[in-house]
Amino acid sequence: MSSLKRIDVDHLKVSCKECNLRELCFPHGMSDAELLNMDAVVDQPKPLHKNDFLYRDGDSSRAIYAVRSGCVKTMTESANGDEQIVGFHLPGELLGLDGFAEGVHTCNALALETSSVCELPLNQLENLCHVLPGLQKQMRRIMGKEVNNDHKLLLLLGKMTAEERLASFLLSLSSRMEERHWKDNEFNLSMPRQDIANYLGMAVETVSRLFATFQNEKIIDVDRRHITILDMQRLKAIVGECDTEL
Amino acid sequence: MSSLKRIDVDHLKVSCKECNLRELCFPHGMSDAELLNMDAVVDQPKPLHKNDFLYRDGDSSRAIYAVRSGCVKTMTESANGDEQIVGFHLPGELLGLDGFAEGVHTCNALALETSSVCELPLNQLENLCHVLPGLQKQMRRIMGKEVNNDHKLLLLLGKMTAEERLASFLLSLSSRMEERHWKDNEFNLSMPRQDIANYLGMAVETVSRLFATFQNEKIIDVDRRHITILDMQRLKAIVGECDTEL
DNA sequence: AAAAAGATATGACTTATGTCAAATCAGAAC
DNA sequence: GTTCTGATTTGACATAAGTCATATCTTTTT
Numbered sequence: 001m002s003s004l005k006r007i008d009v010d011h012l013k014v015s016c017k018e019c020n021l022r023e024l025c026f027p028h029g030m031s032d033a034e035l036l037n038m039d040a041v042v043d044q045p046k047p048l049h050k051n052d053f054l055y056r057d058g059d060s061s062r063a064i065y066a067v068r069s070g071c072v073k074t075m076t077e078s079a080n081g082d083e084q085i086v087g088f089h090l091p092g093e094l095l096g097l098d099g100f101a102e103g104v105h106t107c108n109a110l111a112l113e114t115s116s117v118c119e120l121p122l123n124q125l126e127n128l129c130h131v132l133p134g135l136q137k138q139m140r141r142i143m144g145k146e147v148n149n150d151h152k153l154l155l156l157l158g159k160m161t162a163e164e165r166l167a168s169f170l171l172s173l174s175s176r177m178e179e180r181h182w183k184d185n186e187f188n189l190s191m192p193r194q195d196i197a198n199y200l201g202m203a204v205e206t207v208s209r210l211f212a213t214f215q216n217e218k219i220i221d222v223d224r225r226h227i228t229i230l231d232m233q234r235l236k237a238i239v240g241e242c243d244t245e246l
Numbered sequence: 247m248s249s250l251k252r253i254d255v256d257h258l259k260v261s262c263k264e265c266n267l268r269e270l271c272f273p274h275g276m277s278d279a280e281l282l283n284m285d286a287v288v289d290q291p292k293p294l295h296k297n298d299f300l301y302r303d304g305d306s307s308r309a310i311y312a313v314r315s316g317c318v319k320t321m322t323e324s325a326n327g328d329e330q331i332v333g334f335h336l337p338g339e340l341l342g343l344d345g346f347a348e349g350v351h352t353c354n355a356l357a358l359e360t361s362s363v364c365e366l367p368l369n370q371l372e373n374l375c376h377v378l379p380g381l382q383k384q385m386r387r388i389m390g391k392e393v394n395n396d397h398k399l400l401l402l403l404g405k406m407t408a409e410e411r412l413a414s415f416l417l418s419l420s421s422r423m424e425e426r427h428w429k430d431n432e433f434n435l436s437m438p439r440q441d442i443a444n445y446l447g448m449a450v451e452t453v454s455r456l457f458a459t460f461q462n463e464k465i466i467d468v469d470r471r472h473i474t475i476l477d478m479q480r481l482k483a484i485v486g487e488c489d490t491e492l
Numbered sequence: 493a494a495a496a497a498g499a500t501a502t503g504a505c506t507t508a509t510g511t512c513a514a515a516t517c518a519g520a521a522c
Numbered sequence: 523g524t525t526c527t528g529a530t531t532t533g534a535c536a537t538a539a540g541t542c543a544t545a546t547c548t549t550t551t552t
Contacts, residue, residue: 080486100390144346201404240326
């Protein structure tokens with residue numbers, strides 16, 4: 001143990017090639033040769049502590065980021081100080097596209113827990129896109145995904161009841177857990193109730209009550225931040241996915 | 247007049263170079279030489295009639311589009327048939343990015359009135375980006391803009407009251423009118439009340455009532471679809487833009 | 493021009509959720 | 523371990539906005 005102490009784990013670089021998130025991340029669909037190119041430009045800064053900002057509204061946009069571990073939330077701020085969380089970013093998910101319009105970020109990005117990210121510097125992105133044919137396509141895919149994601153959220157906020165929103169949120173997390181080959185019916189929430197409420201456009205109290213309701217109805221089990229989905233079908237039924245069984 | 251009749255106005259191609267929307271559109275910041283390249287690949291299909299679809303959810307994504315005249319709305323559809331309008335696209339504004347993620351559109355795009363669009367085919371986009379250094383950057387700008395726009399909408403749906411939403415909507419239209427060098431305090435709505443309500447996540451009746459309220463308070467004048475903003479400051483005050491005067 | 497269909501407006505009433513207040517619980521700091 | 527602070531839960535009550543019903547006005551169809 002005393003000798004291990006000298007390994008600075010913060011600076012062990014994980015290569016894209018070795019990373020088990022690579023298929024969810026920038027390198028999606030890239031060849032081994034292309035992966036080496038990615039590795040050469042991807043930077044891995046020191047981990048963020050809980051409540052550290054990755055970037056803030058107004059910061060000039062230097063890079064796009066991929067979460068490697070932990071969870072990062074992004075939120076917009078209105079003129080009168082209201083804040084709306086627009087995304088919770090899990091490992092393998094990207095953020096920073098908000099800076100593309102004007103070269104300046106229009107969101108705050110904040111670590112919900114100790115988190116590490118990979119950085120793809122924008123000044124290298126341009127060149128890299130010329131060298132790696134796959135990357136340009138992947139960039140478009142990523143941006144399309146962000147847009148589609150936002151659209152789903154708009155539908156959620158515009159048309160769904162509180163109950164449907166929370167069910168929808170849990171299902172979204174569940175399917176993202178599955179993508180990562182983690183348990184899709186049992187996971188920990190990295191965000192407080194307040195953040196869930198904000199994200200879903202409702203009051204904290206409503207989130208609390210709905211968790212209690214779902215628990216009473218044996219749809220989920222809630223223990224603090226630990227969620228177990230007991231009846232996936234009923235959860236899906238709530239949001240109106242009509243497939244009774246696949 | 248009898249001789250003019252033979253000119254097929256639908257097929258008169260407007261070059262990017264001549265287009266007075268160019269600075270809002272793809273060609274933003276391009277040189278004259280670059281504009282010629284754009285012209286070579288930009289297609290101008292026949293105008294859409296009111297209620298024609300430009301594309302539908304599930305269609306394979308062939309191009310991105312710029313509105314040249316009229317107005318096109320985009321909307322997402324949920325599994326249970328709910329529909330959420332996610333954008334009203336005015337001349338010079340782009341749409342079609344929703345198809346970037348999977349090569350398939352995830353929105354419906356529908357003309358609210360007779361409208362014409364320009365098409366930038368995706369298969370040409372790739373090559374064009376290599377030739378035109380400005381275009382790749384512009385593509386990123388466009389996508390960033392879309393993301394930022396969606397974030398603003400999320401804030402609106404998540405945090406604002408009905409009154410704030412409608413005021414916000416009117417101000418957004420107003421500033422977009424100004425961008426186009428049209429009157430910013432007097433314009434026609436191309437969408438029915440029902441669409442405004444859907445977009446803003448409220449009931450039609452609420453939109454009606456709020457228009458009546460704003461009118462009574464002499465903030466705006468409403469005549470059918472014709473809106474006159476009488477007191478821009480108060481409208482801004484409603485959404486909480488704290489700048490009493492610039 | 494009349495009739496039909498659709499869009500908009502307005503009133504009466506209901507309800508999903510928000511707000512306020514208080515109690516409980518968990519984790520951090522000392 | 524005790525205290526303190528912040529997170530979560532729960533209850534009582536208030537309200538913004540939805541729903542339903544009806545009337546009016548516009549536009550399209552015949």
